[in-house]
Amino acid sequence: IYTFNRQVVTVPLEGAEGDEGSETGVERVAKQEIEREVRSVANGHVDVELKGSNTAVVYVEDDDISYVIGKGGGRINQIEDRLGIDIDVKTFDERPGGKAGTTSSGASGGQQGDIVTPDVTSRHVIIPLDDYHGDTVEVQADGEYLFTATVSRGGEIQVSRGSAIADELEAAIDRGKQITVVPQ
Numbered sequence: 001i002y003t004f005n006r007q008v009v010t011v012p013l014e015g016a017e018g019d020e021g022s023e024t025g026v027e028r029v030a031k032q033e034i035e036r037e038v039r040s041v042a043n044g045h046v047d048v049e050l051k052g053s054n055t056a057v058v059y060v061e062d063d064d065i066s067y068v069i070g071k072g073g074g075r076i077n078q079i080e081d082r083l084g085i086d087i088d089v090k091t092f093d094e095r096p097g098g099k100a101g102t103t104s105s106g107a108s109g110g111q112q113g114d115i116v117t118p119d120v121t122s123r124h125v126i127i128p129l130d131d132y133h134g135d136t137v138e139v140q141a142d143g144e145y146l147f148t149a150t151v152s153r154g155g156e157i158q159v160s161r162g163s164a165i166a167d168e169l170e171a172a173i174d175r176g177k178q179i180t181v182v183p184q
Contacts, residue, residue, distance in 0.1 A: 026099065027050055030085070031048045031050060033083065034048045035122075039066060039144070040171065041064070054086060055086045056088070057087075058090070059094075060089060062153075075089030090108065097099045112181035113181050113183075116128065118169065120170065121161075124166075125158075125173075126156050126158050127157040130155055131155070135150070136183070137149060137151060141178070147168075159182075
């Protein structure tokens with residue numbers, strides 16, 4: 001059992017060692033959560049590699065590395081404490097093979113979507129959509145993955161303010177990033 005920001009994920013132990021080439025659901029959730037935390041303090045591209053159940057390597061742009069680590073390692077220590085994972089921060093130049101991303105943001109970053117204008121209310125961040133009723137869509141800021149959601153029958157996505165997803169979405173809006181929705 002793993003917990004990430006109030007999300008509980010369970011993985012059965014039977015047959016777990018047979019799929020070394022594919023990414024498990026827990027690994028995918030862990031990578032997304034680590035990426036979300038680091039992206040909240042980094043401006044550029046972020047990529048995550050899991051090295052074990054409690055360790056990860058995060059690759060960031062050269063300009064972001066000092067900001068992500070923080071003075072005396074304070075900022076990355078706060079992120080590590082929140083997530084309970086040891087994180088090693090490196091630049092893309094230090095990565096074997098360069099910048100080619102393997103995370104969800106790297107895979108979908110080039111897709112074009114519908115540009116949307118979210119409404120921020122006292123309780124929710126609402127993304128109005130005329131289409132995609134009941135469809136699963138990916139929400140992006142300047143082409144970088146933020147989260148995946150299902151559009152309501154009313155044609156909108158509601159994110160509760162104060163949640164990690166809403167905080168990240170609001171930060172992207174505040175930075176003037178273009179919010180797009182890409183159908184899955």
